[in-house]
Amino acid sequence: MSGRLLIVSNRLPVTVSASEKGGRPQVRASVGGLATGLRTPHEQSKGLWLGWPGDMSTLDEAGRDEVRRQLESRRLVSVELSPEEVTAYYDRIANSVLWPVCHDRLDQLPLRVEGWDVYERVNARFADAVAAVWRPGDRVWVHDYHLLRVPALIRERIPNARIGFFLHIPFPTPEIFFALARRRWLVTGMLGADLIGFHTRRHRGHFAAAVHRLLGADAHGNEFDFRGRRVRVGVFPMGIDAKDFAMRAESEAVHTEAVRLRRNDTGPLLVGIDRLDYSKGIPRRLLAVEQLLVKHPEWRERIRFLQIAVPSREGVRAYRQVRDEVESLVGRINGMYAVPTWAPIHYVHRGISRSLLIGLYRAADVMVVTPVRDGMNLVAKEFVAARTDDGGVLVLSEFAGAAEELSEALIVNPYDVDETAEAMHTALVMPPNERAQRMRALRAHVTTHDVARWANEFLDALGA
Numbered sequence: 176m177s178g179r180l181l182i183v184s185n186r187l188p189v190t191v192s193a194s195e196k197g198g199r200p201q202v203r204a205s206v207g208g209l210a211t212g213l214r215t216p217h218e219q220s221k222g223l224w225l226g227w228p229g230d231m232s233t234l235d236e237a238g239r240d241e242v243r244r245q246l247e248s249r250r251l252v253s254v255e256l257s258p259e260e261v262t263a264y265y266d267r268i269a270n271s272v273l274w275p276v277c278h279d280r281l282d283q284l285p286l287r288v289e290g291w292d293v294y295e296r297v298n299a300r301f302a303d304a305v306a307a308v309w310r311p312g313d314r315v316w317v318h319d320y321h322l323l324r325v326p327a328l329i330r331e332r333i334p335n336a337r338i339g340f341f342l343h344i345p346f347p348t349p350e351i352f353f354a355l356a357r358r359r360w361l362v363t364g365m366l367g368a369d370l371i372g373f374h375t376r377r378h379r380g381h382f383a384a385a386v387h388r389l390l391g392a393d394a395h396g397n398e399f400d401f402r403g404r405r406v407r408v409g410v411f412p413m414g415i416d417a418k419d420f421a422m423r424a425e426s427e428a429v430h431t432e433a434v435r436l437r438r439n440d441t442g443p444l445l446v447g448i449d450r451l452d453y454s455k456g457i458p459r460r461l462l463a464v465e466q467l468l469v470k471h472p473e474w475r476e477r478i479r480f481l482q483i484a485v486p487s488r489e490g491v492r493a494y495r496q497v498r499d500e501v502e503s504l505v506g507r508i509n510g511m512y513a514v515p516t517w518a519p520i521h522y523v524h525r526g527i528s529r530s531l532l533i534g535l536y537r538a539a540d541v542m543v544v545t546p547v548r549d550g551m552n553l554v555a556k557e558f559v560a561a562r563t564d565d566g567g568v569l570v571l572s573e574f575a576g577a578a579e580e581l582s583e584a585l586i587v588n589p590y591d592v593d594e595t596a597e598a599m600h601t602a603l604v605m606p607p608n609e610r611a612q613r614m615r616a617l618r619a620h621v622t623t624h625d626v627a628r629w630a631n632e633f634l635d636a637l638g639a
């Protein structure tokens with residue numbers, strides 16, 4: 176396809192680290208889903224990627240210049256933000272207001288919301304950065320809730336630009352979204368795009384209803400007429416690099432990890448892997464493990480539930496609270512059921528290496544993915560892609576976007592602790608042939624609907 180692709184996301188797909196003893200700072204590629212998925216279109220179109228490189232305040236001017244040079248050689252454009260801007264735009268608005276509202280958690284809203292002016296200013300900075308590099312024929316693809324105003328702000332600067340926007344998190348029901356004082360302004364920001372993408376039909380439906388009620392605009396099919404322009408809304412469920420996960424899953428390093436994880440262990444292993452976020456449903460998942468031990472005491476001293484919780488957004492109070500809650504539940508449940516030679520819950524609050532991550536996917540008898548709300552959830556898909564041995568059972572929340580696609584998983588309501596516990600039991604006793612049959616069907620879907628397909632479908636629709 177002709178024209179460059181200009182990708183705009185809060186973070187650039189790299190990690191910048193200051194080197195010790197005043198040497199050159201390091202710029203390394205990140206391994207996240209977005210970084211992987213957009214790498215190919217970014218390279219093929221010879222386009223640019225615009226975003227925040229992370230905190231550079233520990234670098235001196237020479238170090239910062241060095242980083243800019245390294246970014247430039249990867250065709251990355253940095254939008255630098257001051258620590259005050261990051262606090263207001265990222266911590267306060269994006270992560271303490273937009274994130275909870277989009278995950279149905281009005282109870283997590285601060286009593287008084289401040290920082291919209293900084294959010295607008297930072298979004299305008301991203302739009303300015305796009306306007307500075309844009310050339311006729313370029314396509315712009317803006318990502319996620321940090322940048323809801325950017326499509327309209329680019330449109331003000333470049334009226335005929337072709338702009339796509341993708342929301343990676345849920346768009347909540349209008350009743351919840353309307354709690355935001357700036358609801359009309361936010362939706363108008365998104366409508367600056369020509370194409371707006373969501374993971375699921377449900378999120379798209381909520382958005383269409385919100386637009387109708389706020390602006391009186393009606394969707395004709397999947398299009399709005401808005402201020403003399405046509406805005407399309409579409410469903411594009413994001414996938415993963417399934418081939419890469421499958422390949423790594425069969426590597427020697429992962430095999431060693433998986434064997435090590437199972438050593439000294441005769442009983443079944445259940446695994447949960449999440450960022451430590453209140454949307455991921457970890458406390459109720461722990462209660463479900465407890466309920467499993469109560470209702471099915473035959474599993475006592477046999478099963479092991481391993482929860483990896485990656486530290487996340489620790490500057491936000493709600494995240495410190497959920498951490499305390501999880502740690503106290505782990506302590507209480509282990510205190511109650513452990514014996515000197517066995518404990519039901521293994522809790523790790525730390526990031527882990529990729530080979531251990533995939534080793535865990537391979538070693539798990541049951542993968543428990545039970546968010547109370549999640550845009551998509553890539554962990555569920557990564558687990559499936561890694562199970563080229565047709566083993567393992569996926570227990571999946573109906574409130575993860577992934578549930579719209581992964582119907583052969585055991586689908587549960589994560590608010591129903593008893594049902595989740597029963598699903599864990601069903602997974603543990605599932606006959607091997609049923610397990611393999613379900614896993615093959617899941618893997619066929621995840622493999623064919625991978626992240627490259629997601630990016631291509633969105634970009635084809637944007638180009639159409």
Ligand code: ADQ
Pocket residue numbers: 207208343344413448449450483484485525526527528529532549550551552553554555557
């Ligand atoms: P997240 O909320 O971060 O993403 P998710 O989709 O599960 O959630 O992606 C997490 C990623 O982090 C996965 O690729 C996983 O491998 C990695 N990861 C998790 N735990 C890890 C650990 N301990 N060590 C190393 N890596 C770990 C947001 C939305 C989701 C949506 C994605 C993509 O909240 O709903 O699916 O964006 O659109």
